[in-house]
Amino acid sequence: MADTLTSGPVPSRTAARPGTAAGPGVTAGRPAPDTAVTAPARGAAPSRRSRAARRLRAAGGLGKRSLAVGLLLALWEVLPRTGVVDRVFLPPVSEDLVAWYGLLRSGELLDHTQASLVRSLAGFGLAIVAAIPLGLLIGWYKPVAEFVSPVLELFRNTSPVALLPVFTLILGIGETSKVAFVFYACSWPILLNTISGVKTVDPLLIKSARSMGLSSIRLFQKVLLPAAVPTIFTGIRLAGAYSILVLLFAEMVGAKAGLGYLINAAQSSFRIYDMYAGIITISVIGLLFNQLLVHLERRFSTWRTT
């Protein structure tokens, strides 16, 4: 950790003597490897080098990951062809992709994808807008938190899926019902993470800020909120995964469009290729969406890497 720097008190010594600037130049010149690696800050040369190194490492990681995926696809191709698995139920991936392309050309796939995305994103977006402020409020006011916590505990342990019939009962099987359902499911991880993000802020930071005479509002804005951001983003990332998961379920149970509907309808009318085309689409969308959210989460919590 950063303690390795402590053992070399070079900046301290230099600084003790007035006139000698203990600048980054001095530090970078030292053979302490730590400084160069953990210095995204100033010295242009080392940081550019380390960025390149990072990219190279990332590329290597990508290679390894695509190898595993490639292997999976190869198995998917070979096993049905060699008869190890029944190709009626699991056609080779190449044939599924041909079917996928056919669905894409006909425009059918786009329609279903669009229907699903609109529902997912609407519910997800609404959850962000509603759950973050609510979570901040609950986390900030201890009495409120204590009051609602048994209810939160109850709902957090009730799978949203169990409540789908209730949504259908009250809101029907239209768009409102589905968006509301996604909204509901997405709200929990965001709400709970926001609350815990605010509640788990290091009390010493609050004390330190209070000692500088900050008002409650300023304290909230300048300490609690920034401290909670990484935890909130974790909640958002989880909610992103939920938004697709629960929507798919809702679409399978009752819908006239959407990828869940496509997959389910294709299965029941024995269009097995189309079913796999739908599955491939949803998994790619899920993957991309998650990658995007992971990326955002990292961006907003760089300082948490200790």
Added chain:
Amino acid sequence: MTASSESRTGGTKIGIRGVSKVFQVRDSAEVFTAIEDVTLDVREGEFLTLVGPSGCGKSTLLDLVAGLAAPTSGEILLDGTRITGPGLDRGIVFQQYALFPWRTALANIEFGLEAKGVAKKERAEKARHYLDLVGLTGFDQRYPHELSGGMRQRVAIARSLAFDPDVLLMDEPFAALDAQTRESLQEELLSIWEKTGKTIIFITHGIDEAVYLGQRVAVMTSRPGRIKQVIGVEFDTREGDLRADPAFGEYRHQLWTLLRDEVAAARAQEVAGVG
């Protein structure tokens, strides 16, 4: 201390008058007296160190001076006015640095200046000045996790100095650092104190540190904490290795003797399960 620093110490800056602090023990009617009837004057521009067995209420006393808590009885005066809350006329430095991890070193130092309402441009200039003062020129864009313990504490000191408080309250600020880093920070703190003329209350559990830094050392009793004795520390010269000075050894021994009984008493309390 040197003649110059002696002459600079003026009238009473902080007046602690018969201060007690009693905590309510959670979920019971019991009360817990942390400090009792503490009376102590700190002179303007003075460097006072405070020692005492652990749990005797040193941090509690500092919180009261900081205005983060109110005394149960007695009062604390700052420039003759009763302290009723925290303010930018006092700055605190904690053992655990308490830097905001999402802010760079520079932005951390700017924090108090923002609270003070200093304009943006001036803020950056001032912050840079204090970063230079603590010997961290060029580290402005580093995040706390990219700094060593010693560097973090330098940033924390710079942050407290930046909004220019009259009083610096330091709660075992160097306790978590290795010996080498601690010594160089002690030396720098003295030089900063000489340059800025701040009034400093410095808590430590190191006898050497107390003698090395303080113009006076206040010794507290075991809980409930009271002021047992205040010792004036003076050296003919601070040139060379002060810690090897025979006078240093005498002060050291004097403090050690005063503390020995208190530490034993504190340990007995702990064993008895009272503390």
